Amino acid sequence: MELHQQILQYLLSGFSTGAIYALIGFGFAIIYNATTIINFAQGEFVMLGGMLSYFFLSVVHLPLPAAVVLAVLATTAVGIAFERLAIRPLKNATPLSLVIITIGGSILIRGLTMLIWGKDTHALPSFSGSEPIDIGGATILPQNLWIFGITIVIIVVNKLFFNYSITGKAMRACATNRRAASLVGIDVRRMVLFSFVISSAMGSMAGIIIAPLTMTAYDVGIMLGLKGFCAAIIGGLSSGFGTVLGGLLLGVLESLGAGLISSGYKDAIAFVILLLILFIRPQGLFKKADSERV
Amino acid sequence: MKREIVKFLILALLVLVVPLLLKGGYLMNVLVFVGINTMLAVALNLLLGFAGQISLGHAAFFGIGAYCSGILTATFGLNPWHAMAVAACAGTVLAFVVGFPILKLKGHYLAMATLGLGIIVYIVFNEAVNLTGGPSGLSGIPNLSVGKTVFDSDTKNYYLIWGFTLATILLSLNLAHSRIGRALRAIHDSEVAARVMGVNARLLKVRIFALSAFISAVAGSLYAHTMTFLSPASFGFNFSVELVTMVVIGGLGSIYGSLFGAVLLTLLPEMLRTFQDYDIVVYGLILILMTMFMPGGLVRGIPAMIGAVSARRGNGGNEHA
Numbered sequence: 165m166e167l168h169q170q171i172l173q174y175l176l177s178g179f180s181t182g183a184i185y186a187l188i189g190f191g192f193a194i195i196y197n198a199t200t201i202i203n204f205a206q207g208e209f210v211m212l213g214g215m216l217s218y219f220f221l222s223v224v225h226l227p228l229p230a231a232v233v234l235a236v237l238a239t240t241a242v243g244i245a246f247e248r249l250a251i252r253p254l255k256n257a258t259p260l261s262l263v264i265i266t267i268g269g270s271i272l273i274r275g276l277t278m279l280i281w282g283k284d285t286h287a288l289p290s291f292s293g294s295e296p297i298d299i300g301g302a303t304i305l306p307q308n309l310w311i312f313g314i315t316i317v318i319i320v321v322n323k324l325f326f327n328y329s330i331t332g333k334a335m336r337a338c339a340t341n342r343r344a345a346s347l348v349g350i351d352v353r354r355m356v357l358f359s360f361v362i363s364s365a366m367g368s369m370a371g372i373i374i375a376p377l378t379m380t381a382y383d384v385g386i387m388l389g390l391k392g393f394c395a396a397i398i399g400g401l402s403s404g405f406g407t408v409l410g411g412l413l414l415g416v417l418e419s420l421g422a423g424l425i426s427s428g429y430k431d432a433i434a435f436v437i438l439l440l441i442l443f444i445r446p447q448g449l450f451k452k453a454d455s456e457r458v
Numbered sequence: 459m460k461r462e463i464v465k466f467l468i469l470a471l472l473v474l475v476v477p478l479l480l481k482g483g484y485l486m487n488v489l490v491f492v493g494i495n496t497m498l499a500v501a502l503n504l505l506l507g508f509a510g511q512i513s514l515g516h517a518a519f520f521g522i523g524a525y526c527s528g529i530l531t532a533t534f535g536l537n538p539w540h541a542m543a544v545a546a547c548a549g550t551v552l553a554f555v556v557g558f559p560i561l562k563l564k565g566h567y568l569a570m571a572t573l574g575l576g577i578i579v580y581i582v583f584n585e586a587v588n589l590t591g592g593p594s595g596l597s598g599i600p601n602l603s604v605g606k607t608v609f610d611s612d613t614k615n616y617y618l619i620w621g622f623t624l625a626t627i628l629l630s631l632n633l634a635h636s637r638i639g640r641a642l643r644a645i646h647d648s649e650v651a652a653r654v655m656g657v658n659a660r661l662l663k664v665r666i667f668a669l670s671a672f673i674s675a676v677a678g679s680l681y682a683h684t685m686t687f688l689s690p691a692s693f694g695f696n697f698s699v700e701l702v703t704m705v706v707i708g709g710l711g712s713i714y715g716s717l718f719g720a721v722l723l724t725l726l727p728e729m730l731r732t733f734q735d736y737d738i739v740v741y742g743l744i745l746i747l748m749t750m751f752m753p754g755g756l757v758r759g760i761p762a763m764i765g766a767v768s769a770r771r772g773n774g775g776n777e778h779a
Contacts, residue, residue: 272742386695
């Protein structure tokens, strides 16, 4: 393969992992905007999506579409339980204790998954065959197209929901000012619950569509979650276009770095970018800085 | 103040007497690790409990101390004590350099940044195979020695490491009761207010971060020379979380609490060997339940609970004692 074909190849695979990071990043942003909590358990929703669809498909022997739907529903149930049991009971929690609680939740979910389904790595079959498609000298798998398609659908639905539905608008109101939102009759606690529902569903979907490419295991959630967070940070923790760009940017840099520099340090690239952005532009690449209220 | 001295002396006496009661054996080996973990938990508590700054990557400083010491002695044949000094410097300097940008961040951002730092260091341990031996580990690290005494048995290592542990505790207790300790607690409560009162919050946070890294790196060096073998798995994210759990169980800002947390979390998995894989689940539960119901930790929470029960008023644990 010549260099430009190689680079095209890296770009394509970078876009596809980047789309996943964007979806996970959305989950972070939605919960953050509703609660100002960074949900460290977000990556575990992604992991649950992959593991549960493997479980429903290969152990319960359901057809793939049913397995996917059940996996999303089950993960959403976990998200709801987490919000109900660990987040809602807290009153006047400090950011420090919220960090510790969501980390506790994350290792609890991961540990239970390990106890129930073991430490093995599982593969999910591709949604429609694995015949590579040739694009200008580079190849792409049908699963990549599924990833692009599903990500675009989720982003569009997400946009429509937050801009046009009454619930979506209410959630945005909570993000802007919780007190004011509750004064105009919005049930803030319900919106927080909704944010967990949407994030866990979205996260699990991301975990499902990437599982045929990268396999899944009980511990994939840490890395995927952190990279999704990195995407969200680049996008300034908004659930808009910035996070999509952040995800794609991260995916492409990672894939170029792995291909051209060293595949062993691939994961380190994302974290170096994360640190640089936090140091230099903690408000994200595409946002103006807010002033801090004391 | 007098009570503090008495408390510390009782602890020191206990440390001295325990080996005589145990007469060697497997538990001595476990107690060596209790000592190392206590150093780490106390070091993290200085940052987390006093200054209120979370670090989810403290295993990195522990690992840097361990690998520095290990590589310098095993590969380059340096004297272990000199290697320890270099290792401690390496940890401190790294903390100082990353401390300025990283401690500007707050809350979740700080947590994520330290987590990222920890993972980068962990990846380097795994990938720099030429230096660290990669995932298969680094072996042949010599024991420490003073004169003709080589610290090669559990009992000798026990006294060596608990010497360092007691020194760490004494230093931290002193710090907690000093001007710096009060300034740190002021930062914990409100950084802005502390700065208005004339506390140089930024520099102070970096200095405590560096001190915490220094202690962790020394603990890492001790670990390297007692284990004589290192592998990256000991310095990953899970261990960072375990350290946070120790501090949270014992109570944020309580030095003896950290000691208690380290003892509990090191002994518990040893005693529940059959539950080996369960330990991470238990840590998760502990973190959630403690933060929800006993944010002051066991050391303050249990007396508060007893007080509450006897006074028939339900109000468990207070943030600062």
